[in-house]
Amino acid sequence: MTVKEALEDYFLIPRKIRHFLRTKKNVQVNGQAVHWQCTLQAGDDLTLTFDPEDYEEKSLLAGDPSLVEVLYEDEHLIIVNKLEGMKTHANQPDEVALLNHVSSYVGGTCYVVHRLDKETSGALLFAKNPFVLPILNRLLEDRKIKREYWALIQGKLPQKQVVYKDKLGRDRHDRRKRIVDPKKGLYAETHVTILKVFKRTSLVKCQLQTGRTHQIRVHLSHHGHPIMGDPLYNPERGSRLMLHAHRLTLVHPFTLEPIQVEALSQGFEEILAQEKNGNDR
Structure with a gap:
């Protein structure tokens, strides 16, 4: 595929962010700035550099990091064990929910990929940056999660x-x-x-x-x-x-490693x- 196709169709980067990548020359192949119609070859090193200022970061109330039980984490995503009785995300500006706790644990705003009802416990996936969020959403829609x-x-x-x-x-x-x-x-x-x-x-x-x-x-x-x-x-x-x-299972969209986690619930057990x-x- 071309660089343009990779950004639009594979990485699902929004038009506004693609514009910033282009104007700031923040897309390189093998260390060199290239034309967006350039065809990528097997083994090429595609580097994308994102400026935080290009993304509108939502402001969240601080949560309690001690309430976060991590099942898996890397620089792009985090899977946690949600407690029964805790909301996935807040519905009111003054509410604090699991999203707030996870964001405080990570040290930055996280994003909900899928949700669990308040009364349901178990494995829940969050994106740690807005770049990976639409990719995880597509994996969910395509039933690959x-x-x-x-x-x-x-x-x-x-x-x-x-x-x-x-x-x-x-x-x-x-x-x-x-x-x-x-x-x-x-x-x-x-x-x-x-x-x-x-x-x-x-x-x-x-x-x-x-x-x-x-x-x-x-x-x-x-x-x-x-x-x-x-x-x-x-x-x-x-x-x-x-x-x-x-249990939650997926293939990591960037490393292509299989990820499978199991969550335990003391009350359920x-x-x-x-x-x-x-x-x-």
Whole structure:
């Protein structure tokens, strides 16, 4: 590809930033400034230099770095273990959420790649700079970032593996909730596999093929297996929503190294142990 194609199509650099790179001559191939129609060859060293002043940095309230449990980190991205009960990002200017804590830990503004519901715990990916953010977003859209969740559900699935493809939309009667809406809903696909069956409940693995709001929660509830402790979709509530982002897998967009992390949740594991000891058959 040409230098222009690399910047636009592979690195997904916004037009404004490409303009700065061009005017400041901050793109070099093998140490030399080149024309943007120059074709890149295997083994070429492409160097991009970004000025922080070219990016508008969002101002965030300071967080608490001690609340950040790092699962993986390099100069471009960070994966952390989110606590149950903590928001991914703030909805109000005076709120402090995980994004604030991670940014304070890193020492600069980070960016949300995907989010977890407040009640959900587990592995969560953030970009450490605005350059890598659109690339990670594209990997997510192309389903190249794999997310595996564990859920404790009511009852037992009819078979070991099921695939739900119900379209999801907003609940007109409760703005917090989503519902299955075959006519106006957006396509959603969730793959569910039984891991362990207890007396009244089952531990299942859920893999997302799309990333709709409350997707796993709505799919399971709609098919008669709501997640234990779900405050919105399960009238039989428990101590916490038993949904945990257990594993996150991707290939690093720059180094091409495979990255796989697993997140543990003490509260989730304790409830599972109680379920096993009290109801395991």
